[in-house]
Amino acid sequence: MPRSPDSTVASIGEFGLIDRLRRLVPTGGPGVVLGVGDDAAVLRFTGPVVATCDAQIEGVHFTWDLCGPDDVGWRAIAVNLSDIAAVGGTPRFVLISLALPPDIPVATVEGIYAGVAQASSAHSVVVAGGNLSRTPGPLAVDVTALGDAGRVVARAGARPGDGVWITGTVGKAAAGRYLAQHPGVRVPGGAALVAAFRRPTPRVQAGGLLGQNPAVSAMIDTSDGTASDLLHLVTASGVGVRVDEARLPVPEGLPETAGEAGNDPAEWMLGGGEDYELLFTAAGAFDPQAPGLAGTLGTPLTRIGEILPASDGRWLMGRGGRRRPLAAPGWDHFRGEG
Amino acid sequence: MPRSPDSTVASIGEFGLIDRLRRLVPTGGPGVVLGVGDDAAVLRFTGPVVATCDAQIEGVHFTWDLCGPDDVGWRAIAVNLSDIAAVGGTPRFVLISLALPPDIPVATVEGIYAGVAQASSAHSVVVAGGNLSRTPGPLAVDVTALGDAGRVVARAGARPGDGVWITGTVGKAAAGRYLAQHPGVRVPGGAALVAAFRRPTPRVQAGGLLGQNPAVSAMIDTSDGTASDLLHLVTASGVGVRVDEARLPVPEGLPETAGEAGNDPAEWMLGGGEDYELLFTAAGAFDPQAPGLAGTLGTPLTRIGEILPASDGRWLMGRGGRRRPLAAPGWDHFRGEG
The missing domain is CATH 3.90.650.10 (PurM-like C-terminal domain)
Known part of the structure; x- marks a missing residue:
């Protein structure tokens, strides 16, 4: 099947992909001093910060025959928000580190981000930053979530x-x-x-x-x-x-x-x-x-x-x-x- | 060559490996309300929070013929601290997400953590949390760094x-x-x-x-x-x-x-x-x-x-x-x- 020139992440490149993805998810709002596009995000919190990270790796945490790209994106966010909730915190921001095989279709990555957007919107969470890497191995979505802490429950x-x-x-x-x-x-x-x-x-x-x-x-x-x-x-x-x-x-x-x-x-x-x-x-x-x-x-x-x-x-x-x-x-x- | 029963991460398991690794790096100190071992870390900052993430993937960002495990650990921390510095921030904490093939020697992972410890100590940074995942693909070290922000430079x-x-x-x-x-x-x-x-x-x-x-x-x-x-x-x-x-x-x-x-x-x-x-x-x-x-x-x-x-x-x-x-x-x- 012929592929259009922009069908894989290799063909549109790292910065082309970043431009597309940042439009798909909530990236701004209260507390974002400096958001996606700089070397680091700068974020305001109301007190101590709850922080956790968790990865979803193709073939380990999910398989494409059982999950769609949007399910993978949803899950990558949801499992991290769950960790924030588990110590009594309230999630506010996520950073998303994607490791992508170069031949993956752009549509797949956009699908993942559709799920990220749904989970983020459902819980009023902002995508404050991220990172894209090439990988020869399976696709991986590694998320860090940051939240507010009231009383902490260990x-x-x-x-x-x-x-x-x-x-x-x-x-x-x-x-x-x-x-x-x-x-x-x-x-x-x-x-x-x-x-x-x-x-x-x-x-x-x-x-x-x-x-x-x-x-x-x-x-x-x-x-x-x-x-x-x-x-x-x-x-x-x-x-x-x-x-x-x-x-x-x-x-x-x-x-x-x-x-x-x-x-x-x-x-x-x-x-x-x-x-x-x-x-x-x-x-x-x-x-x-x-x-x-x-x-x-x-x-x-x-x-x-x-x-x-x-x-x-x-x-x-x-x-x-x-x-x-x-x-x-x-x-x-x-x-x-x- | 015969392997000792604890020579690979598969043989000592996720929780055995976590126990070993947390002893190798600085995990506590000022600002750590809740550290490694709970679902999420809870951390104190003096103002806004600078946050960034960056991955080191085997075969993409490093190869074992040119870098030792300790170099990989050092680099995974260093590149993130550099991103914090690049907006005028001061790094304080890191979260480390490791994706490990099950047959990787424990000594390799401990070597990576030796480099993590050296880079963290050199810059007074604490390992506040992390995550271990199995991967069928290349080893990956994905780090999130969090720091204090004074004046922010975009x-x-x-x-x-x-x-x-x-x-x-x-x-x-x-x-x-x-x-x-x-x-x-x-x-x-x-x-x-x-x-x-x-x-x-x-x-x-x-x-x-x-x-x-x-x-x-x-x-x-x-x-x-x-x-x-x-x-x-x-x-x-x-x-x-x-x-x-x-x-x-x-x-x-x-x-x-x-x-x-x-x-x-x-x-x-x-x-x-x-x-x-x-x-x-x-x-x-x-x-x-x-x-x-x-x-x-x-x-x-x-x-x-x-x-x-x-x-x-x-x-x-x-x-x-x-x-x-x-x-x-x-x-x-x-x-x-x-």
Whole structure:
């Protein structure tokens, strides 16, 4: 198929591509002293700065058969906003570092930026800077997010007696990935599961509100899997934990999808990863129905367990009342799923 | 050759590697409210925040035959600190996103972090966060640097009559690369040229001091090449420029190296790139010998030309008095050297 002269990034060049991309995303607004186009951005914050970075790499974090370019752009932003929310911050700016094979179509990069623009607009975030590099390897979108910090919630604050809470539902990205891979399988709520996999919703509003709540003692987002991330949290806090499997919030269609896949639903719910929900602990005084919390978080909250003294261990109370050690079937980037 | 059980990043895993790496670099200190180990860092700044990101990709920005792992780590930090300096900022924190092939030796990653530690310590910068990803492709080190902003100097401030100045010397990275590729060639000052290529010195002190100087009107760093970066600056400022080739500050050994290579020295000096000097414009009142400037910048300054009205064009006055258009033989990531 003949290609038009401007069809690949190699043909329009670095500066031609920058000119096109900067028009696609929000790059200015309050707080931007110096934006895209200089060696560095200069940004105003109202207090301390929350900062995080996370990459989406072709063939590792996504594949083109399951995600469109706009899904990749959305996800690259969303996973970073989730990290900001996970310490109670409010995201404001992103920097985007793209590593592109020269033969990639310009339309693909513009598609990625369409998804970046959608996620950025949805959460009032500005693209303040970035970088373009050539790569002989897979396409990579590496994003740094910067946000405002009010009260900061670390992983290490959980205390025995605290409840263990989670936003939204668990296992939906794993179920959605299965459905994306098996388009012939139809289950109720299937489209929402696929959307949760392709375009995870960062709990930006919930993170900011929970961060301000003095009863909230520790927080993390569920990128690696519910069990794995909970173990990160209790390890950092030096405490034990009990999770009640029967309380895990089940997304519509997950049991049916697991049935089609011949899988144990609990495996996806505890180990699936990529849900980007907020997993947090809160003292007994925490009331999810309190004014200023219920209805404004943008997601329901579910109490799934309790923090225990370290000596009580870390375990899961199964549906049949069977108690077993809480294992981490979550994701390790270099070992694969374990 | 048999490998020990912990010899690759795949064998020690993501979290084992994180534990090792965080011990190698400065991760705490003033301004770090929440550091490495949570979903996001929380950092204190004294005012607006300068932010930039830049990647070093194996086979694109470096090759293992010419650079050691510690050189790669140094360079990944240095090029970002240079961008902070280029707008008059002072770097304080970096976030490091590593994309690693699973079979890479742990020793290589630790070597990269040794270079990160050296560059960070040399410029009082703290590693505040990061991310590890697996990649099937080449190794990549993507760094975001954050710094304090005093007076901000953009590219767009140059006015006719301003002098064009540069720190240090030009073309040394290009000459150093040639010498690294041809270890049999010996020239006076050759070791310094190779060092300038492998471990560029970001002009951190100069950037902060020049940024505070009210006569300095526009600034950029020479990552793409003297001519190319000067053209970026004058384009952003909407002005013309004259560069006097005879005034370009020549590093020791460059003419001899160019002679050995059968190259025109001016080609390296104007188009070589990767020197990471600061190229800036300053009003007539600017005095490089003023107290608080001379001796404290850490580098000599040279006036290499003059900003002209846009209608006078952009040109180079050659050594023989021959006037020619200032061309941009600098680096375009997707087109290669043009």
